Amino acid sequence: MNRLALLFVCAALGACQTPGAASLSEIQSASNWNLDDGDALAFRYQRDMRRLLVGRDIAGALGELRADGYECATGEAHEDHPDPMSQCKKSFATRACQLDWRVNLAANNAIVAEVETGFARDCVGRDRDFPAAKDSAIDDQLAPAKP
Numbered sequence: 001m002n003r004l005a006l007l008f009v010c011a012a013l014g015a016c017q018t019p020g021a022a023s024l025s026e027i028q029s030a031s032n033w034n035l036d037d038g039d040a041l042a043f044r045y046q047r048d049m050r051r052l053l054v055g056r057d058i059a060g061a062l063g064e065l066r067a068d069g070y071e072c073a074t075g076e077a078h079e080d081h082p083d084p085m086s087q088c089k090k091s092f093a094t095r096a097c098q099l100d101w102r103v104n105l106a107a108n109n110a111i112v113a114e115v116e117t118g119f120a121r122d123c124v125g126r127d128r129d130f131p132a133a134k135d136s137a138i139d140d141q142l143a144p145a146k147p
Contacts (some may be wrong), residue, residue, distance in 0.1 A: 020048040024068040034096050038130030046117045049103055053115050056108040083107035097123040
């Protein structure tokens with residue numbers, strides 16, 4: 001009987017785990033950034049970044065973001081806001097889309113307190129662009145090649 005109870009507890013604990021990427025580097029491979037629904041991708045990106053960064057020291061969080069290919073800039077401190085906001089951006093392309101990620105970090109006493117994210121996708125054609133369809137140079141790829 002004790003083994004059955006232990007099995008039940010282990011299964012229940014496993015069901016309570018938050019799904020998602022286990023590290024910043026896994027975020028890119030955890031979803032199909034070309035085809036998945038843009039709203040769902042934006043939600044998962046925000047959820048994973050908050051889970052991975054809130055509560056960490058700001059220097060360590062910025063170091064990990066830079067190591068994962070983000071370019072980061074930090075504002076200036078002010079007497080009303082001694083912990084300046086930091087903004088990090090990462091852009092990359094797949095065969096079909098250009099993807100741009102943005103992360104804003106607000107710290108309190110050098111600990112990440114708030115994380116705000118943004119995600120944009122510009123694909124060949126306009127039907128998968130996110131958050132809105134836009135005309136861009138990548139859309140010219142639809143034209144037939146000239147001999």
